[in-house]
Amino acid sequence: MTDATSQTGLPGAQPRKSLHAADARTRRRNASEARFRFFGAAAIAISILALIVLLTSVLGNGLSAFRQTFITMPVALDAKVLDKSGTGDIEVMKKVTTIGYAKVIEKALTAALAEKGIATDGLDAKQISGLLSQEAAASLRNQVLADPSMVGQTVDVKLLANGRVDGFFKGRVTMDSAKLDSNISPEQLELALKMREAGLMSVSFNSGFLFGGDASELRPEAAGLGVAILGSAYMMLIVLVLALPIGVAASIYLEEFAPKNKWTDLIEVNISNLAAVPSIVFGILGLAIFINFMGLPQSAPIVGGLVLTLMTLPTIIIATRAALKAVPPSIRDAALGIGASKMQAITHHVLPLAMPGILTGTIIGLAQALGETAPLLLIGMVAFVREFPGAPPEGFFDPASALPVQVYNFTQRADPAFVERASGAIIVLLVFLLLMNAVAILLRRRFERRW
Amino acid sequence: MTLMKLTASTIAIAAVSATAAMARDNIQIAGSSTVLPYATIVAEAFGENFDFPTPVVEGGGSGAGRKKLCEGVGENTIDIANSSSRIKQSDIDLCKTNGVEEIMEVRIGYDGIVFASDIGGPDFAFTPADWYNALAAEVVKDGQLVPNTAKTWADVNANFPAQDILAFIPGTKHGTREVFDVKVLEAGCKASGAEEALVAAKGEEDGKKACLALRTDGLSVDIDGDYTETLARIAANKNAIGVFGLSFYQNNTDKLKVATMDGVVPSTESIASGEYPVSRPLFFYVKKAHLGVIPGLKEYIEFFVSDDMAGPEGPLAAYGLVSDPELAKTQEAVAAETPMGALN
Numbered sequence: 121m122t123d124a125t126s127q128t129g130l131p132g133a134q135p136r137k138s139l140h141a142a143d144a145r146t147r148r149r150n151a152s153e154a155r156f157r158f159f160g161a162a163a164i165a166i167s168i169l170a171l172i173v174l175l176t177s178v179l180g181n182g183l184s185a186f187r188q189t190f191i192t193m194p195v196a197l198d199a200k201v202l203d204k205s206g207t208g209d210i211e212v213m214k215k216v217t218t219i220g221y222a223k224v225i226e227k228a229l230t231a232a233l234a235e236k237g238i239a240t241d242g243l244d245a246k247q248i249s250g251l252l253s254q255e256a257a258a259s260l261r262n263q264v265l266a267d268p269s270m271v272g273q274t275v276d277v278k279l280l281a282n283g284r285v286d287g288f289f290k291g292r293v294t295m296d297s298a299k300l301d302s303n304i305s306p307e308q309l310e311l312a313l314k315m316r317e318a319g320l321m322s323v324s325f326n327s328g329f330l331f332g333g334d335a336s337e338l339r340p341e342a343a344g345l346g347v348a349i350l351g352s353a354y355m356m357l358i359v360l361v362l363a364l365p366i367g368v369a370a371s372i373y374l375e376e377f378a379p380k381n382k383w384t385d386l387i388e389v390n391i392s393n394l395a396a397v398p399s400i401v402f403g404i405l406g407l408a409i410f411i412n413f414m415g416l417p418q419s420a421p422i423v424g425g426l427v428l429t430l431m432t433l434p435t436i437i438i439a440t441r442a443a444l445k446a447v448p449p450s451i452r453d454a455a456l457g458i459g460a461s462k463m464q465a466i467t468h469h470v471l472p473l474a475m476p477g478i479l480t481g482t483i484i485g486l487a488q489a490l491g492e493t494a495p496l497l498l499i500g501m502v503a504f505v506r507e508f509p510g511a512p513p514e515g516f517f518d519p520a521s522a523l524p525v526q527v528y529n530f531t532q533r534a535d536p537a538f539v540e541r542a543s544g545a546i547i548v549l550l551v552f553l554l555l556m557n558a559v560a561i562l563l564r565r566r567f568e569r570r571w
Numbered sequence: 572m573t574l575m576k577l578t579a580s581t582i583a584i585a586a587v588s589a590t591a592a593m594a595r596d597n598i599q600i601a602g603s604s605t606v607l608p609y610a611t612i613v614a615e616a617f618g619e620n621f622d623f624p625t626p627v628v629e630g631g632g633s634g635a636g637r638k639k640l641c642e643g644v645g646e647n648t649i650d651i652a653n654s655s656s657r658i659k660q661s662d663i664d665l666c667k668t669n670g671v672e673e674i675m676e677v678r679i680g681y682d683g684i685v686f687a688s689d690i691g692g693p694d695f696a697f698t699p700a701d702w703y704n705a706l707a708a709e710v711v712k713d714g715q716l717v718p719n720t721a722k723t724w725a726d727v728n729a730n731f732p733a734q735d736i737l738a739f740i741p742g743t744k745h746g747t748r749e750v751f752d753v754k755v756l757e758a759g760c761k762a763s764g765a766e767e768a769l770v771a772a773k774g775e776e777d778g779k780k781a782c783l784a785l786r787t788d789g790l791s792v793d794i795d796g797d798y799t800e801t802l803a804r805i806a807a808n809k810n811a812i813g814v815f816g817l818s819f820y821q822n823n824t825d826k827l828k829v830a831t832m833d834g835v836v837p838s839t840e841s842i843a844s845g846e847y848p849v850s851r852p853l854f855f856y857v858k859k860a861h862l863g864v865i866p867g868l869k870e871y872i873e874f875f876v877s878d879d880m881a882g883p884e885g886p887l888a889a890y891g892l893v894s895d896p897e898l899a900k901t902q903e904a905v906a907a908e909t910p911m912g913a914l915n
Contacts, residue, residue, distance in 0.1 A: 217620045219879070254886070258619045297825035300690065333625075336611040337822070338886055415647050418599060419627050500601070503629040504611045506618055507597065519597060519627040532630070532797045534608065534822040 178546050184290045185544025188326035189281040195228040199272040208268050222257040236318040253280035255342035283341040283537040285312045289323050333506040340537035347505050351421050351520030358425025359489050367436030375444045395434035402431045403495030418500035419519035428489040439481020443474040476567035483560040487553050493524040523549045595646040596866055598626035602636020602653030606853050609887050613875045623867030633746045641666035644860045652856045655746035673859035676911035681893035683817035683842040684849045687827040689809040693732045695830035701728050703759025705736050706791045708784040716768045719786045739813040742795035750851045752783050818891025842893040876901050
């Protein structure tokens with residue numbers, strides 16, 4: 121029967137043509153195949169284009185944040201002004217405020233300009249010292265208080281230049297815009313140019329951006345990410361230490377021990393549900409439980425870490441369960457078969473084999489938590505924090521900021537110099553995310569076993 | 572084994588968090604995003620020059636800040652609420668129910684609200700009536716109350732160029748909007764004679780409320796973000812006019828052109844003298860129960876209102892705060908820790 125049909129064809133079918141010449145139906149099929157591929161390629165192209173636009177805008181705006189204009193000049197630290205008692209007593213020296221130090225720097229700048237023979241016609245003292253950042257006095261004061269023996273000597277110091285001067289060397293401020301700008305004049309910029317030629321002013325790598333604290337709107341040039349990076353690191357540490365063991369324990373129980381009934385079903389549905397809950401909800405929960413009920417301090421990494429732990433747990437549990445499921449039952453059966461207990465089978469065989477998957481899931485969960493701002497809004501971490509938190513564990517309770525929060529804060533400031541800072545902060549955040557994802561891929565590649 | 576270690580460290584962390592009743596040694600501040608830059612400037616200088624840590628300053632809005640202040644007394648509540656409008660009776664009542672009995676009111680100075688457009692555009696000399704006629708839902712035309720159909724500024728006032736009307740005004744959650752409503756729309760409503768007509772048509776209360784009703788055809792746009800968003804929108808749409816704080820404008824004079832109001836150019840001087848009409852006082856509110864408990868709180872307040880900071884030559888004035896002519900009185904009140912009386 122089958123032979124007969126295959127030779128004569130179905131009743132009413134077209135007579136068979138050569139397989140080499142495509143008929144209309146094959147052509148349609150091929151065309152739709154080509155279209156299908158084209159749509160896929162177009163989707164990829166659109167994503168790549170979006171990525172390129174994003175990266176060029178972020179890199180174009182932000183790379184300049186890693187370089188900064190500095191003024192290097194000798195400053196005579198007059199003992200009469202800075203150490204009134206003459207005994208080097210630190211408590212007495214602390215009485216001299218940054219206003220006093222600003223005057224010392226102003227004097228030093230005028231002297232340095234005179235020494236290099238740079239004319240400052242038409243500029244008053246306030247305009248000349250306006251080339252310096254207001255941070256300069258504070259940084260000099262800190263240097264002197266850290267090493268009181270400097271008083272009475274003339275030391276070479278590297279001080280931040282004003283944000284507008286810095287913007288001029290980076291192309292953000294031009295002579296034309298300076299004419300309209302109430303914070304800087306073209307004459308001041310010309311003086312800056314002369315100072316650069318004379319070697320007083322230079323543009324160099326800005327370590328303060330990575331290691332300094334935040335700064336107010338009067339000194340955008342001094343704003344840094346140090347507190348935010350440390351705060352984010354503390355929170356990630358807390359999330360890792362809490363979420364990994366809790367998540368793994370929960371998954372092992374659900375996957376290996378729990379009876380299959382409606383209770384476990386309910387738990388399962390809830391875990392998947394929690395993974396999709398908007399993160400701000402966890403912030404509200406954190407405010408109610410950790411701050412209002414438990415009395416933990418506001419703006420502290422411990423609260424941020426706990427909130428992010430709750431947010432990351434579902435992700436880790438889902439990834440871990442998938443990794444445990446991927447371990448073939450034959451391994452469990454073999455272990456149980458030669459007399460291992462259930463716990464031995466899991467801790468000696470199943471868990472080590474599932475580890476790469478678990479770690480990958482954890483790292484992806486952490487990366488997600490690292491970029492989260494919304495839950496931190498409600499627990500007081502979206503704030504101006506200048507002071508570094510202490511060393512852990514006490515430091516977990518000190519106020520700190522976080523990287524995405526710092527991006528958000530920078531974008532809200534009035535001074536245009538904060539635009540580059542915001543993009544610079546995004547670059548730092550992206551680098552961290554990239555590193556974490558690279559580690560996740562590496563772990564998967566190196567240790568994953570396929571059956 | 573590793574699992575055991577992890578569990579052990581988890582328990583250790585949990586133990587640490589349980590003993591969290593540590594003394595707070597930093598000041599916590601929250602509230603108005605208008606006051607935020609001033610507060611950060613003072614906080615920064617305070618941390619530099621005193622032996623206390625730099626205070627932590629949060630934004631979030633005036634209302635949210637005052638609510639947080641009134642949450643209760645204790646180290647996990649904030650010490651100071653910044654506010655760009657005066658505290659409300661409802662806030663004071665909330666404070667009372669939560670045990671916050673005494674609050675100090677500190678006025679730090681005045682803030683101007685300016686109208687600015689793209690630097691390349693034409694000059695404008697506004698009056699509140701112009702703004703009312705441009706943005707209100709109903710205006711008076713030839714003695715009749717009619718829906719607003721003005722499309723260009725020339726339709727509003729023949730002296731203006733025929734530029735399309737597009738205004739970016741602060742959203743209703745901002746304290747700035749309140750000032751805009753009172754000092755611009757209400758004043759313009761009265762000046763243009765629309766208030767009379769509206770009150771005649773709708774009765775005393777509804778008529779006055781109708782003064783604040785804005786047109787809904789998209790020519791008046793509420794901005795819920797910050798001034799940076801308004802600036803970005805103006806950069807994208809050169810015809811638009813936006814509402815900014817004076818300090819924001821002063822930091823962006825190379826991009827924005829400011830309009831006069833009633834013929835007065837906004838500046839710290841014209842606002843201090845009261846000539847420029849659209850301004851408001853800025854405040855912060857201190858929880859008195861925290862004085863002497865949180866280290867440095869009194870010093871911070873005194874430092875904030877000192878002549879070095881809030882005076883006419885201080886850094887706050889340099890940033891755009893209009894210094895309070897009665898600063899000396901505020902300093903006295905702060906030194907004496909006088910709590911605020913009932914609202915009048």
